Amino acid sequence: MILSSRWVTVGMSVVSILFLSLIPATAQEAPPTTSSSSTKTEAPAAKPSNNSVRRVPPYFAQIGLSREQKDSIYQVVAKHQSRIEELKKELAEANTKMVEECEALLDEAQKKSLEGRRRSAADAAKARASAKPAKAKDDKKTD
Numbered sequence: 375m376i377l378s379s380r381w382v383t384v385g386m387s388v389v390s391i392l393f394l395s396l397i398p399a400t401a402q403e404a405p406p407t408t409s410s411s412s413t414k415t416e417a418p419a420a421k422p423s424n425n426s427v428r429r430v431p432p433y434f435a436q437i438g439l440s441r442e443q444k445d446s447i448y449q450v451v452a453k454h455q456s457r458i459e460e461l462k463k464e465l466a467e468a469n470t471k472m473v474e475e476c477e478a479l480l481d482e483a484q485k486k487s488l489e490g491r492r493r494s495a496a497d498a499a500k501a502r503a504s505a506k507p508a509k510a511k512d513d514k515k516t517d
Contacts, residue, residue: 430439430447439447477485 428448429451430444431451434447477488480488
């Protein structure tokens with residue numbers, strides 16, 4: 375009985391070691407030396423002015439992309455970015471037109487009430503914005 379439990383322990387140890395050796399250690403991988411020197415010399419010249427182009431889509435940064443994959447993704451994002459900006463502008467214009475048409479359906483009392491609510495919301499936003507820097511200054515004083 376003791377011999378069989380030892381074999382179980384040894385077997386479990388071997389399985390554990392094999393399992394742990396199969397887990398990729400992507401965080402510790404060194405970048406390729408041949409492409410890193412050429413990437414360093416080209417990177418400053420290839421930097422786009424728009425910061426959003428140099429970002430990967432959500433969750434992509436957490437899956438261990440190689441430098442080449444990131445560069446390819448940056449190119450794809452840059453290719454589609456102008457169309458996305460056009461669509462955002464078009465959406466904002468359509469939204470503005472919709473609100474204007476909805477406002478045209480209101481009577482004078484409703485328009486004044488809507489104006490007042492918008493004004494109070496804007497004032498509250500200004501108050502929150504001015505409170506943030508003051509809070510940051512207070513936090514720095516306590517440090």
